[in-house]
Amino acid sequence: xxxxxxxxxxxxxxxxxxxxxxxxxxxxxxxxxxxxxxxxxxxxxxxxxxxxxxxxxxxxxxxxxxxxxxxxxxxxxxxxxxxxxxxxxxxxxxxxxxxxxxxxxxxxxxxxxxxxxxxxxxxxxxxxxxxxxxxxxxxxxxxxxxxxxxxxxxxxxxxxxxxxxxxxxxxxxxxxxxxxxxxxxxxxxxxxxxxxxxxxxxxxxxxxxxxxxxxxxxxxxxxxxxxxxxxxxxxxxxxxxxxxxxxxxxxxxxxxxxxxxxxxxxxxxxxxxxxxxxxxxxxxxxxxxxxxxxxxxxxxxxxxxxxxxxxxxxxxxxxxxxxxxxxxxxxxxxxxxxxxxxxxxxxxxxxxxxxxxxxxxxxxxxxxxxxxxxxxxxxxxxxxxxxx
Numbered sequence: 001x002x003x004x005x006x007x008x009x010x011x012x013x014x015x016x017x018x019x020x021x022x023x024x025x026x027x028x029x030x031x032x033x034x035x036x037x038x039x040x041x042x043x044x045x046x047x048x049x050x051x052x053x054x055x056x057x058x059x060x061x062x063x064x065x066x067x068x069x070x071x072x073x074x075x076x077x078x079x080x081x082x083x084x085x086x087x088x089x090x091x092x093x094x095x096x097x098x099x100x101x102x103x104x105x106x107x108x109x110x111x112x113x114x115x116x117x118x119x120x121x122x123x124x125x126x127x128x129x130x131x132x133x134x135x136x137x138x139x140x141x142x143x144x145x146x147x148x149x150x151x152x153x154x155x156x157x158x159x160x161x162x163x164x165x166x167x168x169x170x171x172x173x174x175x176x177x178x179x180x181x182x183x184x185x186x187x188x189x190x191x192x193x194x195x196x197x198x199x200x201x202x203x204x205x206x207x208x209x210x211x212x213x214x215x216x217x218x219x220x221x222x223x224x225x226x227x228x229x230x231x232x233x234x235x236x237x238x239x240x241x242x243x244x245x246x247x248x249x250x251x252x253x254x255x256x257x258x259x260x261x262x263x264x265x266x267x268x269x270x271x272x273x274x275x276x277x278x279x280x281x282x283x284x285x286x287x288x289x290x291x292x293x294x295x296x297x298x299x300x301x302x303x304x305x306x307x308x309x310x311x312x313x314x315x316x317x318x319x320x321x322x323x324x325x326x327x328x329x330x331x332x333x334x335x336x337x338x339x340x341x342x343x344x345x346x347x348x349x350x351x352x353x354x355x356x357x358x359x360x361x362x363x364x365x366x367x368x369x370x371x372x373x374x375x376x377x378x379x380x381x382x383x384x385x386x387x388x
Contacts (some may be wrong), residue, residue: 001063001064002030002031002032002033002034002063002064002065003032003033003034004033004034004065004190005033005034005035006035006036006037006046006192007155007177007190008155009035010087010091010192010193010194011195012035012082013035013048013081013082013084013087014035014079014080014081014082015033015034015035015079015080016077016078016079016080017031017032017033017034017077017078017080018031018032018076018077018078019031019075019076019077019078020032021064025072026069026072026073026074027068027069027071027072027073028066028067028068028069029050029066029067029069029073029078030064030065030066030067031065031067031078031080034065034067034080035080035082036048036055036058036065036067036080036082037058037087037090037191037192038058038059038060038065038066039057039058039059039060040060040190040191041115041189041190041191042097042114042115042116042117043090043093043094043117043191043192044090044117044119045057045058045059046058046082046083046086046087046090047082047083047086048080048081048082048083049080049081050067050069050073050078050079050080050081051073051075051078051079053069053070053071053073054069054070054071055067055068055069055070056068056069056070087192088222089222089223089224090117090191090192091192091193091194091199092194092199092200092201092221092222092223092224093117093122093220093221093222093224094117094189094191094192094193095153095193095194095197095199095200095221096122096143096200096203096219096221096222097112097115097117097122097124097219097221098179098181098185098187098189098193099143099146099147099181099184099185099197099200099203100124100139100143100203100205100217100219101115101124101167101185101187102167102181102184102185102187103139103142103143103146104124104126104139104217105167106142107135107138107139107142108128108131108135108139109128110126110127110128110131110215111126111127111168112124112125112126112127112168113125113126113127113214120224121206121218121219121220121224122218122219122220122221123216123217123218123219124216124217124219125211125214125215125216125217126214126215126216126217127214128214128215129210129213129214129215130208130210130215131208131215131217136205136208139205140203140204140205143203144202144203146181146184146197147197147198147200147201147202147203148198149197149198150196150197150198151181151182151183151184151196151197152181152182152195152196153179153180153181153182153193153194153195153196153197154179154180154182155177155178155179155180155193156177156178156180157175157176157177157178158175158176158178159174159175159176160172160173160174160175160176161173163176163178163186163188165186166178166186166187166188167185167186167187168187168188170188172188176188177189177190179191179193181197199222200221200222201221201222201223201225201226202221202222202225202226203219203220203221203225204219204220204221204225204228204229205217205218205219206218206219206220206228236250239254269308272308272309273308273309273312275309276308276309276310276312276313276316277312277313277316278316279313279316280312280313280314280315280316280317280318280319280320280325281316281317281319281320283297283313283317284297284316284317284320284323285320287317287323289322293322294322294323294324294343295317295320295322295323295324296323296324296325296326296387296388297314297317297323297324297325297326298326298327298328298383298388299325299326299327299328300327300328300329300330301327301328301329301330302329302330302331303329303330303331304329304331305329305332305334306327306329306334306336306370310327310336311336311338311368311370313325314327314336314338314368315338315367315368317338318338318339318340318343318367319340320340321340321341321342322340322342322343323339323340323343324337324338324339324340324343324345324386324387325337325338325339326338326383326386326388328379328382328383330376330379331376332372333360333372333373333374333375333376333378333379334370334371334372334373335351335355335362335370335371335372335373335379335382336368336369336370337350337351337364337368337369337370337386338367338368339366339367339368340367341366341367346366347364347365347366347367347368347369348363348364348365348366348369349366350369350386351363351364351369351370351371351382351386352364352369352371354381354382354385354386355371355372355373355382358373358374358378358381358382359373359374359378360372360373360374360378
């Protein structure tokens with residue numbers, strides 16, 4: 001059994017311990033006591049060293065803790081050193097989660113279904129279908145007010161049968177480790193936490209995602225919140241500099257530019273369509289009819305999908321009468337076929353079986369068909385079969 005030193009002192013960063021068991025290759029050690037927190041309850045494991053060898057993972061194995069090392073260690077006693085920057089960051093996030101979960105339940109009855117502490121952000125899955133923007137602002141404000149009050153966080157051990165006032169009932173039996181935020185929250189938890197809410201620093205709610213009738217809330221606490229706020233400010237400042245505006249003017253300027261861009265794109269597409277139609281008519285007039293009386297046009301492209309302009313040009317070419325237009329692209333291997341109404345050919349019926357024979361798929365109407373094949377080598381056979 002491993003005595004878990006972090007249970008009673010989350011601030012302990014150095015300790016000494018005896019090795020009581022190991023893997024055959026001595027890259028996994030089991031200690032009589034350890035300050036290393038193993039991944040559990042949504043909180044990632046600690047990192048650090050044992051006798052100078054990096055600890056790459058810490059795994060909870062019921063009554064003992066496995067320390068995975070970067071290289072074998074034969075020593076029977078070890079000096080452990082915790083990566084304090086990582087530990088304190090996790091303490092801020094986890095304590096911030098307890099506080100935020102309690103606030104959301106107090107204000108809106110939103111219960112926390114799960115918690116995940118990631119390398120950059122943390123998330124809560126909550127038992128509500130949605131939140132209004134003002135509710136988020138209220139929750140964030142309330143959480144930070146409790147941080148400013150610097151309420152103590154204390155760890156107590158209580159018998160599960162008699163533990164009352166828990167925010168979420170525990171299914172465990174025996175002794176519970178309970179993390180208390182003074183006069184506000186009581187939660188059964190085995191994680192590492194700060195001494196008082198003031199050490200959480202600040203709390204920032206970032207975004208919401210709706211997931212199957214629940215809400216996933218992304219949040220940041222402590223230095224993460226400050227770093228993210230600085231990054232957001234720098235990005236907004238850069239945008240303001242590009243617009244030669246104030247920060248407050250950026251949203252409206254972006255909206256105006258987006259509207260102009262949308263209008264410009266519509267105008268461009270209209271002109272491109274008109275140009276493609278004119279090109280199709282010009283190509284039809286410049287193409288001589290074959291012995292069967294049909295005018296045929298083949299266009300090849302090395303890369304890229306067959307664009308709308310090509311499709312419009314093909315239809316315009318076919319609209320000239322007695323005409324067939326074929327476009328092929330090698331990467332991805334795609335084919336487009338357009339036939340005039342008087343060509344006595346059905347584009348879909350012609351192209352679909354050829355695509356299927358080549359292991360591809362596609363089809364279409366009498367006047368326009370399109371599809372793809374797995375490899376470009378199949379294109380040559382399709383081109384030849386269509387008489388080009």
